[in-house]
Amino acid sequence: MAPAVAARREGDTFQARIFWLHAARLLDPESGVSRVGFETGPKSFDDIRIVYDPARCPNDHYGKPVLREHIQCKWHVTQGSYGYADLVDPAFINASTRSFLQRAHDARRVVDSEGIGAPEDVGIRFKLLSNWMLERTDPLRDLVSQRSGGIRRETLYSSRTDNSRFGRVRKAWREHLKIKEDELWCLVQTLAFGYDPRSLDELRGDLDERFARVGLRRIPANENAFPYDDLVFQWLAQGRRDFDRAGFREACAREGLLRLAQNGRSVYGVKSFEHDFDRLEEHCHAVLDLVPAFDARYIRQDDDWRSTLYPRLKTFLSDAARAEPRLRLALDAHTTLAFAAGSIIHVKAGREVELEQRVAGRQIWAADDQAPDPAWPTFATETVELRPDQPDIAVALGLTHDVAADMRAYVEASLPQVGRLLILRPTTGPGSQSVACGRHAAGLADAATDAVRTAKAGGSALVHLFIAAPNAFTFFLGQRRTALGTVRLYEFDFDGHGNRSYMPALTLPLPPAPSADDPASASSAMRR
Known part of the structure; x- marks a missing residue:
């Protein structure tokens, strides 16, 4: 295989594995990630897009919420480093005309045109993620926060003249982009740099650990083929570029990738009505959707209780009971279906059952969850x-x-x-x-x-x-x-x-x- 082809394949693998590291967090109900995209977003920053829940998003080094990250992945087959001057050189990103910095400036304009406010005001970051590190003696290394990867603007503007160490950085970037100082001030606030020194095999090992935690199928290390690398490009060819929690879980389920999470429990959901802000698909391993049989909470055909709904419920729960010795159920369903579910997994079924109960949020109830209390009402x-x-x-x-x-x-x-x-x-x-x-x-x-x-x-x-x-x-x-x-x-x-x-x-x-x-x-x- 020609070196250029090998480098391209490894670059695609790097991008795919970084995608899976972030996308897997969509299966973690405690994660702040709400959407992950692949090959979507502003040009040259469309490798990976991460959207965070505003209530659980990370903060930058100034304590400001980061709501969205657009990541450009840059893989090198050999070790190396880069500095501030490389960001104005198109060759650094294997381009012929537009440099990294120009593309970041273009991406900022695209996002700015979306009408949601300037990127620096709404917590949007354009990030270069590479297996090359920042050059140890380069000024850029001293400008990048080790906490968030963002640029510390107070350091960049710590001197007034263009002849100072950081002044030369401002001058080079400003003249390259043909912009004024205030525009540069806004742009640098949206830039971030990440260093990932892991080999592709190390990334695969870390993915294995994350997959175990969130309930994705693990691929034994002795198997050469790692189907996750190709799958995301298959999804891309089908036009599936962007995933929210429910969409990602559904996509993984269709591929047969969902498994019981390590130190967790698969949740089986049954719904006959829909909650506006807490859909079962966002956290359940599998969901029996009976909503189409109802008009709001009113059944469309009376005989469906007997002829359709109960048989479907029995098949779904029987399959779940065969797969799990201790079941966790989420029942966003009519009283009739909750009773029917219990009649299917009855007391002699040999299965312990936990239930997600909506009481001041979501609680887990089980027949053995607390010690008896004589003060409880009878x-x-x-x-x-x-x-x-x-x-x-x-x-x-x-x-x-x-x-x-x-x-x-x-x-x-x-x-x-x-x-x-x-x-x-x-x-x-x-x-x-x-x-x-x-x-x-x-x-x-x-x-x-x-x-x-x-x-x-x-x-x-x-x-x-x-x-x-x-x-x-x-x-x-x-x-x-x-x-x-x-x-x-x-x-x-x-x-x-x-x-x-x-x-x-x-x-x-x-x-x-x-x-x-x-x-x-x-x-x-x-x-x-």
């Missing part, structure tokens, strides 16, 4: 004999708010086969803080199961469930579905776009296809 039980000659039982579980009145109104109007109402409320009263943690939720699920079995008195009555509770509790209750017998779940029109009442959703275990006179096949009030 259930206050109320029984109402409505129609003593009817076999079914309707159960109101009002943990977050009291559902008893709405349940009774619906039962009296629509469920003549219900003879008894069982109302379970927290002893401290319903509210968002009525369930303390995962262990508390699991204990309440046990208590509710015992109360229902007592109310049934060994009978085989159908249990109608009306639940207002954290999804973690509903999941744990679903895990005990066998002890409850046959149950039917109901969804309430909380948003007021239907009839402000309940309608049946799913009966478990699945019955035969419902007939026309089955209450479960009635027109859904969950439809607009």
Whole structure:
């Protein structure tokens, strides 16, 4: 292979591996990186683009937020160094007409024209990343901050004359660019320089460690082929240049690259509605997207609960349970689906389950997450004999708010086969803080199961469930579905776009296809 071709291939490999070092951080929920681009951005600074979350972005050496970096990667096959004069020499970057400094000035103008403010005012940096170091005796070495790689302007302008050590730098750059002193002052604030002395093999080793932490497939060191190097160029050929967290995770999933993170846990998400600012795809290993079956929170076709949604949920969770001895689930889903999920990964499934619960942010709840506390509220039980000659039982579980009145109104109007109402409320009263943690939720699920079995008195009555509770509790209750017998779940029109009442959703275990006179096949009030 000709030396020039080898150098080009190694340069591409260097660029690809630097991309993966930054892009892998998109899989780390604690990382400040929000987007990473490849071959996108201003000309000559389009090798890699990194966009940071303003709330978690790094600061430069002045403490000013760095919101975006445009990186030019410069790989050399031999060791070397460079200084301030090389930045005005096109040959330094293998160009014939435009120098690094001219290209940086052009890039600054392009970004400035985007209308988001001057780059130096909005924290945008143009960075040269090379395996060559700054020349030890060159003035540029004393100008570059070892913290951020940016230029210390107070040092550059520490003398007034062009004949001083740093004055010669200002003069050379100013005359080369044909700009005035104030323009140079603004430009140098946007420049940064990075030195990466690692060999390509060392970069691969560091990638292996990062991939292990974030859950990307690792390539054994004894294998010569490293498919990540080529993959990013394949994506480029397909027009995929820019990735946010969700897009990058999806792209990696399609390539079969996602694995369990070291010291972490794969998260499996189920969604039937979407959160505006916290999409499951941004942090989940895999997501079952049931949103298209709904119009906002209202199911489009009543029979989908039984014919489509439950089978898809069962397949998804069964596959996850086979892959993981301890599962972590994120359920941005209707109460019915949370219960159904528990019925699939039931208490005898041999799997421990953690749940992401949205309580003052995102918390991890599990049946063993805390020691029991006798101060936790239990259930206050109320029984109402409505129609003593009817076999079914309707159960109101009002943990977050009291559902008893709405349940009774619906039962009296629509469920003549219900003879008894069982109302379970927290002893401290319903509210968002009525369930303390995962262990508390699991204990309440046990208590509710015992109360229902007592109310049934060994009978085989159908249990109608009306639940207002954290999804973690509903999941744990679903895990005990066998002890409850046959149950039917109901969804309430909380948003007021239907009839402000309940309608049946799913009966478990699945019955035969419902007939026309089955209450479960009635027109859904969950439809607009």
